[in-house]
Amino acid sequence: MSDTLEGKIVLVTGASSGIGQATALALSKAGARVAVGARRTDRLKDLAQDAPGEILVVELDVTDEQSVQAAVAATVERFGALDAVVNNAGIMLSGAILGADTTEWTRMVETNLLGSMYTVHAALPHLLESKGAVVQISSTSGRISSAAGGVYAATKFGITAFAEALRQEVTTQGVRVVVVEPGFVSTELTSHITDPNMQAAAKNMAESMRTLQPEDIAAAVVYALTQPAHVAVNEILIRPTDQTR
Template sequence: MSTTLEGKVVLVTGASSGIGEATALALAAEGARVAVGARRADRLEALVRKAPGELCAVELDVTDQRSVRDAVARTVERFGGLDVLVNNAGVMLSGPIGGADTTEWTRMVETNLLGSMYTVHAALPQLLASRGSVVQVSSTSGRIASAGNGVYAATKFGITAFAEALRQEVTDQGVRVVVVEPGFVATELADHITHPTMQAAAQSIGASMRTLQPEDIANAVVYALTQPDHVAVNEILIRPTDQTR
């Protein structure tokens, strides 16, 4: 029998758009109390206004450890605990390795990889106390690296490695760790690419297939989190049917 999310407390990072926003809405619809975190406070307030159920906005920059700790503390203060962390904040700045602007590498590593690590570290005491769950949003790029996406893929491979080590450390204490690996999703992620060729390639790929929608990934998160306590769905790989790699 599936478990319910009614009354569970969830913190979703990167919740101002795309997968994070859709996941927050889906979890709220299931009865969870959701803290939505991101840097774009205006978007978070708009999300709170339109969402079903009980949401609160917490301004959050995952690259800043103090900001992360404060967001966890505000979530616990508002809702009395923390049952689920959905680590979704991320940025994709595709481009070839040769001639790259390495400040973009730093931004990806700090946001995608270190940001998710910082958030786990800050949330873990609460999650251990509640025997909760961690959802790490990775990517198919965390399984298959491709030319032009070397550093992005490295951050996603890193997320998978960190999540597996975390799983081994906490699973016997009742904390479940879930890695969700989406393929091509219709979100703003590719809009941040500054390399013209890679930007055009991303747009072309998106136009060539029936892309996933953010809600498709949100549904997968809900599925994993509503399994009975003795069932750990550790990994979900979800691609568009039309995606070959």
């Protein structure tokens, strides 16, 4: 990547809402041509109408490796290359370990961790060719695990571990790896929680602080991707000023 995004091709996963949607719009405003992937393609089509630049809508389920491969292939077929991937797709299903519905664990591991790994695997040959970048959207939960958030944190710790191994493998070949770790962001992420007590706790937490907005995280992604080629911003931790941990 260079110090401008003009004409660069970026694939954003989980782009139908929240951080992914805001990042896709910010990248488009910065001059990138953006492929937006998610399962809710109706929302992606609305996003494409709002974006100032060229947008490719691709139906994408990151838990399905073939779907990921098809999305990357469609991006390269449309634009001719791939300069960056923003791995944003994720779910948070908080709850205690005792008595947990373990199918929710599986969903989080498959979406948050395996989904980002599948995307990297499919995109990496193209990113090596373009000397591009991988942006992994992690979380403060990738640094500090908390009660009732063990599995979500495990997926985010996993993202960080995978990203560091990836960085060591590809940095000398010109590919930059960025981990962005947001604190509490005002998105629909907490609405996925099925435990009513945990959903209430998340609501109370949000009301106790000035939360981050998706656009704040999008700005950090654009910042990392527009640094000169010799500068690798490997990690960005962003918390609301009011968040204590």
